[in-house]
Amino acid sequence: MRRSAPRSFGRSRRCTTTRRSRCPEVRSIQVGLSGDAVRRYVGEWITSLEDVTAEMQRIRDLAVESPEAAEAELPRERPYPITDELAAQIAATAGAPIQT
Template sequence: MIPERQIRASYTDTTIRIYQAYSDAIADAALKHGRFVSPPFSMNRMTWIKPSFLWMMYRAGWGDKDDGQRRILAIDITHDGFNWALEHSCPSERPHGLDDEGWRRLKDASPVRIQWDPERDLHFVPLPHRAIQIGLSGEAVRRYVQVWITGITDVTTLAHDIGADVKAGALDVARAKLPIERPYQAATVA
């Protein structure tokens, strides 16, 4: 049985794969340069990274949701970077028992937000366990763009193929194409 909160991801000995969905302009620039380029990528906004392929597909509708999420990128980042993000995080919602001032101080001291949302199946039905979403801002975005990224791959075609298999009812074919995601032993998570 999968624990309610467990990071599951595709990873190697040195990197962990996360996913993001972007417009053509941002995706093309990132693929050309091997990192995100500002502009069109904004260094001043929170950017959410997701280790779960299916949660990314739910969010981006297999890359068909809208023009701002039409390109699905698989970004390989260092374990050190991923763990730094977790170690410098706080929950995206105010913890129980924390007053407004304490909550403001916690957010100001944490360039990373952690959110646990229901994982999704191939039909985007919520599952009983959760997938982690990691919001990077400020120093975390700079580190992500300038230090952590080791490779960027366009997986839009894979997303479209799996989405088409699901729509056709070929669920075994779709499942066989999914990235293999295993439990990831990480630093303390908010």
């Protein structure tokens, strides 16, 4: 019998810098796709790709001098809209209000 790895929800904090500085708060979620969703994701849902390496390197360098200024350069995190019922099912905090 094959057992699957345990699933976990929560915050991901990963910060690698050469100097000690305050890491910005980082949150992430990983979602697995299979079957038709993979084909549609690759063939239809991705509309463009943009290389942001240089911009992230600039922000990383800025963080050495001013973590607050660097954090202000990052995109604003927005809550994903979910119902209270779904939030309770997946043990998540309530998301943004769902617009109808």
